[in-house]
Amino acid sequence: MKMKVSVLAVVTCSLLTAPRALANAETPVKSGSVDLNGDGKAEAVSIEYDEAKDEVVLKADGASARIPGDGNAPDGLFIVDLDTRDKRKELVVRTGQTDSDARSYIYGFDGKALKPLGIVPNLTEAKGNGIILSDSWKGFWNQRDKYVLDAKTGKVSLVPQDLYAVGVEATVKQSFPLARSRTDKSAIATLAQGSTIQVLAASPPSGKGGAYLYLVKSSTGLLGWATAKDLMEKTDGLPFAG
Structure with missing residues (x-):
């Protein structure tokens, strides 16, 4: 089945000299400028698709990361604020065309390199409290998973549920x-x-x-x-x- 379109509910980012589209976190963008590591300086961010290798190339201030593709060029990247208690912002790249292969790759930037923070099926909701809610359609019901951003390790991890x-x-x-x-x-x-x-x-x-x-x-x-x-x-x- 076709992947249900998830609503990326996030806190509005503080952007520096960024295009208008970046102010709407539900709209993916190809490029822009935002302070990712909280040092008061904006980093140039962009996304490209390497069709020959089927990889998505994410860039931030000269640093880059390659993400496995799904055979299609992504619409763009998302800028989110997973935890408003820190000064950082995060980058999200979504791939996949169905619920079974949907992936949201989350990256942070430490001033030198892009750091993978984790992967969730769908970034459905993130209100800036360090919690991510992720929905996956299971044929006749919606599975909602909870992920948390660890402030010390900077990693996103799943909170297991018994039911x-x-x-x-x-x-x-x-x-x-x-x-x-x-x-x-x-x-x-x-x-x-x-x-x-x-x-x-x-x-x-x-x-x-x-x-x-x-x-x-x-x-x-x-x-x-x-x-x-x-x-x-x-x-x-x-x-x-x-």
């Missing part, structure tokens, strides 16, 4: 059981054909090649676990987008 909120309803078209737990497959309930269920949460795969499990509330108020296969094949009404 992800789902919050969708579906109608059972073919009866199937709900497991007692993620590890105990014995049935706590058997869903009746025609009944309405609520898919409350998703449990991420426990290992490589694993699958999501879903916490489901039956029409009788019982909670149990269902596989993605059962939900997709034996229910109707899940909000799939194509």
Whole structure:
């Protein structure tokens, strides 16, 4: 499916002799000028696409970094302020055409070199408090991940979640059981054909090649676990987008 367009909600950057477009962080730009490291001097920033190598070339004040491409020239770069408590600004380059390959590469500048801070699927929201919210579409629900910027290391890291909120309803078209737990497959309930269920949460795969499990509330108020296969094949009404 085509990647959903995410809203890049960020704090307005303090720009020095920058083009108007840089003042709108939701608009990517090819080049501009901004104080990245907080020394009071503006650095020239720009982005280019090396088609022969399928790489995005990010530049800041003579320093450069190469980012893997996706076969397409990016619209530009974004300037964000991940943490308003420091004087720095960050550069974001987005690649990917679908939710499965979407990447937002985040870079900082220390006055000499561009430093990779981390990669998130989508930079959906960053309000300047050091927290990034990143959304990824999972077929019929939106997975929201939280990343934090460590002030000491300058790195962006994922905050693991045991469960992800789902919050969708579906109608059972073919009866199937709900497991007692993620590890105990014995049935706590058997869903009746025609009944309405609520898919409350998703449990991420426990290992490589694993699958999501879903916490489901039956029409009788019982909670149990269902596989993605059962939900997709034996229910109707899940909000799939194509």
